[in-house]
């Protein structure tokens with residue numbers, strides 16, 4: 001029998017103990033032993049500090065270690081630990097009011113809450129289908145996604161998405177959901193030149209709808225700015241208005257997946273607001289509770305929900321949806337974002353960061369493009385900047401850059417779909433300081449150099 005570990009010892013300080021927890025031993029990077037988090041920083045078990053330049057997975061927006069969020073959660077739990085989601089709690093009522101009155105785009109007034117992004121996307125897909133069935137259009141069931149996209153890791157959200165690495169081997173379970181081309185100006189899948197193309201990739205979504213038969217299509221789902229598949233692909237300004245018009249013309253619901261872009265990340269409350277588009281259904285997660293609690297949400301118009309309401313039909317809940325502690329966390333996070341004007345800050349600081357990165361990396365031999373909006377910034381990495389040639393997929397260049405960044409004390413997020421195309425994402429807390437920005441900008445070129453050593 002082994003001796004019980006001392007309760008006072010930090011388990012993450014013991015590599016033998018952390019080595020036991022990965023579900024698949026040896027897959028992926030070894031677990032980083034986190035002792036605590038504060039501000040923009042991860043503090044490791046050995047005392048080293050790592051700048052959280054990705055805000056986790058572009059989640060942390062108000063910064064780590066906000067006592068008032070923790071206190072709000074504790075108060076909520078002390079009052080109500082758990083009730084089945086259809087019941088009303090103070091925390092939930094307050095959060096729904098705040099979302100509808102102060103956050104969601106006008107017209108999105110129905111709110112249901114879940115435990116994360118994938119669950120929310122799944123619920124949005126169910127909602128789209130139920131909407132059409134209830135409205136007497138049972139032939140509409142297909143959901144069109146796009147190549148180079150990620151909507152989550154449940155089977156339905158994987159089926160809607162176009163992330164080859166995360167789908168690999170699961171394809172028979174995912175069916176063959178229709179896909180439209182990505183909106184990807186650096187490597188246009190239609191072989192066109194930006195601006196002169198007149199967003200032909202949005203028209204390609206219409207062609208897909210027509211090819212499927214509009215009477216069979218329930219919805220189109222898209223990320224306003226593509227995140228983890230390709231590293232902040234920002235569409236031309238005409239793209240989303242055209243997409244919305246195409247969907248409207250064919251009676252197809254438009255689902256904006258704002259799990260990554262929502263709640264201020266791109267410098268507006270929601271990324272679709274950069275283009276004055278209101279989708280029929282908007283999906284949120286990550287930043288909604290700023291990382292303090294697992295939480296996601298599906299937000300829809302009255303028109304989307306009305307046919308269900310007319311038939312007295314529910315959208316089935318998840319057991320942990322709208323948990324009181326998560327609602328309290330989200331309310332406190334939104335309150336901080338408002339009070340400290342952090343969405344505006346994300347826009348301003350993001351513009352500065354983008355400019356500094358472009359200055360530092362604009363001529364780097366392994367950087368094809370630095371792009372983004374607000375504090376969602378992608379850096380596309382290549383073997384040869386002059387030709388745009390990518391490193392082979394087997395080189396795992398994205399992973400090498402992430403590891404090199406960690407070695408230099410900065411965490412950045414991998415955004416590669418495993419198809420011989422490399423990118424990293426930056427998504428720091430909106431509270432990141434000027435000094436931290438300078439540290440990030442100074443570290444990245446060196447990390448990319450480290451990763452390329454021995455490969456070029």
Ligand SMILES: Cc1ncc(COP(=O)(O)O)c(C=O)c1O
Nearest residue numbers: 116117118150151152227259260
């Ligand atoms: C756009 C988008 N949708 C959905 C998801 C899935 O969210 P979760 O990992 O919380 O299930 C993600 C996660 O990265 C995402 O970026």
